[in-house]
Amino acid sequence: MAAPSRAHAPPYRAAPAPRNASLERVLRFIDQHFTVQGLTADHVARACHMSVRALHYLLRREQTSFATCLWSTRLRQADAWLMDREFAHFNIVDIAYMAGFRSGAHFSNAYRARFGVTPGEARSRPALSGGRLDGHDWLRKARI
Incomplete structure (x- = not known):
């Protein structure tokens, strides 16, 4: 049996990748606590149950930084x-x-x-x- 022709098949479209749940948690925490003077990446990372390095990595993947977000x-x-x-x-x-x-x-x-x-x-x-x-x-x- 011959393989079906792909000439008439609709083009494949990948679904948009869902945002990382950890990133969403970080951004939500910043949105909820931005008024705190002295808010640091360390505070946010601890509240979001991650290391500061992981926090910076998540934000870098979005081409931003903690300071820029804040x-x-x-x-x-x-x-x-x-x-x-x-x-x-x-x-x-x-x-x-x-x-x-x-x-x-x-x-x-x-x-x-x-x-x-x-x-x-x-x-x-x-x-x-x-x-x-x-x-x-x-x-x-x-x-x-």
Whole structure:
């Protein structure tokens, strides 16, 4: 019996690889604890039941690092708080501390490096209305 022809067979498509459960656990822990000042890779690794080396390896496979994940999470949340009307009564330094930064200056420098504007500029350009600040599109375009 001849083998069936593959000329009319649908092309093989591999299912996307599921993300590593350990990586998901690490990212979830960072998302839940990013506000802790002094959060380290050692703290995260212990909480996720792995070695620091394994933690760094997992993140390197995703072409990132612990510091990048932590700072990105902190900056993303601080940005959301700056644009959220519910947080308009907090000053910028308060938001920096709430997001886990140790100083307002460090936060301001990191924010400017990431978004191209200072936190004060980001907050003052759009006008408050609804649950978010209007005109947020200009800031999205500035993101790296």
